[in-house]
Amino acid sequence: MPWWGQALVILGIVVLGIAIVAVATSSGAGPGIWTKVKAIAGRAVEVARWALGLVRLGMAGIAAAVVVLLGIMFVPPLWSMITFGGACGEPIDLRVVTDAENVGPLGAAARRYMADRSGGGCRTVTVDVTADAPAEQAKEGFAHGWTSPGTGLSPDDCSSRPERATLLGAQPDVWIPASSIIARGVRDYVEGLRACSGKVSPVLVRAHLDLQGSVASSPLVLGVFSKSDQPGLVADGGKQGLKPLLDAFYGDDLVRSLARPSPDISASGLLATPLLYQAMPGSQGVPAKAEEALSRIEAPAGDAVSMLCELRNEDHPAPPDRMAVIVPESVMARYNDGDTLGGAGCPNRKPSQERQLFPYYADDLPVLDYPFVHVRWQGQDDGPRDRAVADFRKWLQRDALTREGLRTPSGRLTGDDQAVREMRNSDHLVPDRVPPRPPAGGEDCTGSLDDLLHCYQHARPGLPVSVMLDVSGSMALTGGPQNDPHLGFAQALALRIMGGVRPSALTTLFEFSQPPPKRGERMPKSGYLMPNGGEVDSTETSQRSDVEASAQRATTQGWDLALTSAIDQAAGRLKFGKQTLVVVTDGQARPPTPAPESGRPNSPGGSARTSPA
Template identity: 25%
Template sequence: MADANVSTQQAEQGKPTWRDFVLPPFLAAFFDSVTEVLAPLPPWARILVFLSTGLAWYGAKRIKHVWKTLSTLRKSAPGLLGAARIAVAVMAGIGVAFAFSLIVDLSTPEPCAPATEIRMITAAETLWHLTEKARQYEKEQLADGCAPVRVTVAEAPALGRLIDALNSDWERQDTGGTEPYVRLEGLQPDGWIASSEGEAQLVEAAVRDPGLLTIGAPVAGDQLVLAMLPGAARRVERELKAAEGVELRQAWQVVTGKLGMRVARPYPETSGAALSGAADMREAGLEQAERGMLRAPLPSLTVTKLLCAFHARRSEQIALFIPAHSVADYNDAQLTAQAKREGCPEIGLFGSDRLEAVRLQGMHALDYPFVSMRWPRQHSAARQAVVDHFASWLRAHPLFSESAPPDSYESRSLTETRRRLDTEIRPSFGLHVLVDMSGSARELLRAPASAAIRALPDVLGPKDRVSVSGLAAGSRAGPARLDELAREASLEEMDEPARAVEAAQFRGWDAAISAALEKVGGDEPHAVVVLTDGRLDNEEPGDAATTVGRALQRAESVTGLSVLVVGGGTCRVTQLKGTAKPYACRAVAEVPQALADTVLTAKGWR
C-alpha cells in the first residue's frame, strides 16, 4: 500500500498546476522554490510570511514620499527607487500567489487512504440483501468523509463448482486455442453467506484444507414455504383449515393430490435452499415425491431464476417451494440485477399476481451462517480483522427483517441427503451434445460451447454420463460427419471435451440433423442437444419438421431433442411431425446458462 501511495504522489507531482498557467516560467520556478522552502512551516508561520510581505508592500508606498523629500539622494541614485519598487512588487505578487495557494491547501481535504476491500459471495436469492447491507455498512464506517472499507458482493458458484474452486485456490485450468492457462473462478472471496449451517458443513467436509473455512454465527433466519398465487392459496387454506402450522407431508398431499397442483423448486445440486428442502422431504417421508421432482415444472438452477420462470408463466396450478423472504422479494420487486437481465425486469406485481406463502411446521431453519475464508499464503491479520468486524456487524443487522419461526428445527446435516440424491434417488442420465463445427460457426460457437460444456458438472450427478461430438458435412448437402470429442465422460472429465472444442478447426458445411440422429444411437437412453448457428430447414428433400421428427422417432435410445441456436438466428421449426418424443428449439444468447437449463429439463424426459 505504501508503494501505491508513492506512485500516486509521483503522478500528482508531474501534473500541471494553476501556477503553470498564470505565472511566467521564471516566476513559476521562483515561486516553486519559495514554496519548497516554506513547505515545512506550519500554516500559521506561512500566514505570518504573507502578512510580512504585505507590510513590505505598504512600506514601499511610504518610501516614495520619503525619497521625494530626499531629492539629493534621489538624484545621486536615480535607479535605486525603481529597483526597490520592482523588488517589492515581485515579492508582493509572490505573497498574493502564496496566499491563494495557502487558501486552496486549507480548503482541500486530505486525500483518503485506499479502502480495504473485502469480497463476499452468497446465493442468488440473498445477493440483493447482502449488497444492500454492504452499502449500509460502508456508510456507517465513513470517517472524515473517507470510506476505510469497500465490500464487493458476487453470486456464489453452484455447490460442486464452489468445492472445486476452494480446492484449487479459486483457480481453474482454461484454454485459449490449444494453449492451457490458469484463470480465476471470479473474485477470490473473503467470506461466504451460506444458506444454512448444513450447507456450510457439507462444503467444509469436501474441502481438502481444514483451515480454509471457518463457520461463524448466523446473520439471518428463514425457512422454506409453499408459495402460490392468492386464488390457489385460498383453496389450500380451505382444505387445510388453517394457513399456519401445517406439516409438510399434509400440505404436500393436499396441494399435489386433492388440488392437482405441481410443485416447482430449484435443482438441489445447485441450490443450498433446495437441498435443505430435499432434506425436509426425506424426513417427511416424501422420497417418492422427490423422485418425481425431476419432471417438475420450471426447472431452474437458483431460486431467483425460478421466480423469473414463474413470472413468465404465472399459474394457479403451480406452487413454489422457496424461502419465505423470496416471496417478499418477488412481491416487492427486490430481485438481483442478474435476474433482471435474464428477462424479468418488472417482476414485482400487485393484487392477484402477488405470491402468498403457506408456512409449514417442522422445517429446517435456513440460518445463513457467515463463513470466513483464509487463503494459504495470502492471509493478513489486518484484513481478517475487517472481515470479522463485518461479520459481527451483520449479526447485529440481519439480512432479513423476520427471523425463522419458533417451530422450525435447527439447521441439520445435508450430507446424507446429498448422498442419497446422488446414489439412490436420482437415476443415471445420459446426454449427447452435438456442436455445429461448420465454418460459419467458428467465431460464434467456439468459446460459448466450450464454456457451456465446462459448466455441465453444475447440473450433473456422479452417475451421469456425457458424450460430445462435432457435427459438420464435407460438402454442401453432403453426408453428416460426427467427430467424437468425448464418449460417456463423467462430470470430472468435462475439461477434456471443452478443450477439444476450443482446439477444433470448425470447417465444412452445415450438416443435416436428421442424419446426425441416426449416428448417435446406443444402448443407454440419452437426450440429444444440438448447439448450432444454423437452421433445421437445411434438410433435403422435403419438410424439415417431418424429416427430423421421423429420424428422432427411429432413434430408439434418444429420449428427446433440444436445439439451441446462437448468433441471432431463429428457430424456424417450432414443432416436429411424426414423433411424440420431447422436442424444443430456441434462440439463446447465454449458451452455458441455456445448456444447463436444457439439461435440467431433459432429465425429466424418461
C-alpha cells in the same frame, strides 16, 4: 491514527510552543547572591503578571486552534488534503460469494455498508457480491485454489500442473452459503485434504474456512397461486407438517404438481428434498417415486430466483395450472413485492393477481441460516483485510439483512421486514418467529452434506445426459466481472451439469461449430459434422473424469452453426430412450469479417432448451 489523536497532536504542538516562549522570556539573572535574590523576587512579580496575561493569551490561542481544527475536520476535502496528502487511500476490496438466491439481498446490504464506511468523502472498503457454485463445486473450488473441477489434478501430488484451469471467479474473502450444514460439510472436506504450498501449486492450494456464526435466516415455505389459495383448508401459523399440508391441497384438487428449485444448483432445493421424499402425495415415502413426480413438472428450471423470475414475467405464459412451489420466504416476499430477484433479465415489477404467491408455513420445512465464513488464502491474509472482514461481519450481525426480506439469526421478524410482513393479511398468518431447525427427512439423508447429496443422487433416475458445447469463434469474446472468455463460462456450466448427473448415467459431450468457407465459397457448408475429439461416452465414474477433462480442454474454432442443425446432428448419434440434451451456447455471432459476402447461417429457435453462457 484517528482524527481525535491527530487533533491532540496539533494541540500538543501549540501548548509546547507556549511553554517554549515562557521559558525563553523567564531566563536571565544578575551577578551576586543578594542581587540575584532581589532580581528573582522582582522577577517573580513580573513573571506572575506576565504569566496571567500569557494564560489569557494562551487560552485564546488554544481556543482559536480548536476552532480551526474543527473547521478542517468538517470540511472533508480539506481534511483529506491534510491527512492523506490530497487523495484518499486505496480501499480494501472484499470479495464475497453467497447463495445465488441471496445475491440480491446481500448485494443491497453491501451497498449500504459501503456508504456507511465512506466517511470524509473517502471510501475505505468495497464489497463485491457474486453467486457461489453449488455445494459440490464449492468443495472442489476451496480445495483447489477456487478453480472449476475437471482439471484432472491429483490432490496427493502437489507438483502436478493442469493443462488448463478455469477459475470460478476471484478467490473470495467471505463465503455466506445458505446453510450451516453445507458450510460444515465443505470445511470438513477441505480440512481433510493434504495442504499444498501456493508457491508450489497455486491450483492445489486450499482455503482455510472459519465459520463465524449466522447473519440472517429464512424458512422455506410452500407457495400457491391465487386459484389454489384456500387458507381455511389448513391450520394457521405453520403448526402442521408438510405432508398433511400437501395432502390437503392435493386431496381437494387445488394442487396437482409441486416445483422446487433444482437441487443441482440450489441449496434450498437440496435441503428440502429429503422431506419431499417423505411428503409427496402418492410416493409412499419411496424417494425414486417422489423424484419422478418432482421431475415431471413443467416449470422453469434453476434456483428459486430463476424460477420465480420466469413466473413473474408477464411476457411469458401463465404458470402451469394448479402448481405450487417450495422456495425461501425471503425470495417469495421479494417476488410479491416487485423487488429485484436476479440480473438485468429479471425486471422489477409486482406480479399480477393471477401470478401472486400466497405462503403456507410447515413446522418441518428447513430454515436457511446463512453462516458467515471467513475465507483465508495463502499470501492474501493480512491485518487490514482481517479487520475489514470482521467489521463487515459485525455490521451484518446487527440485523442488517432484515431490511432485505430476511429474518434475524434467531428467526424473528423486525420492524424493517416490510416485504415479509406484507404477505400477512386476515387470511394468512405470517409467524413472528420461525426458529432455526435442521433439515427433516431422516438421519440417513440429513446427517451431513454428503448424506444430502447421496440421498438425492441415488433417487434420481439414471437417464443419459448429453451436453452440447458451443466452440464457435464468438465464444472467444470476453465478458463478465473478470472479463473472461465466454468459453470459460460455458465450460464451467457444462462441468456443473456433468457433476450433477447420477454416477451410473451415460454422459456424452459434443462440441459444435462450423468451419469457415473455403476459398471461392460464398457461404460455409451447412450440415457440418461436429468435431469428434471431445465426444466421450461414460458408463463408469472413472470415465466421467475423461468427459470432464474433454470439456476442460475445449478451444474455440470455426464459425457459428445453426442450433437446429447442431441438435439434429447430435440427435442422430444418441441412444434410443428418454434422455436429456443440454445445449450450452452464448447465442452470439462471431465478430464481423472483412469478406463482404460471407456470413453465418440463421439460428432459428428449436424445441431444445439452451443455456446462454
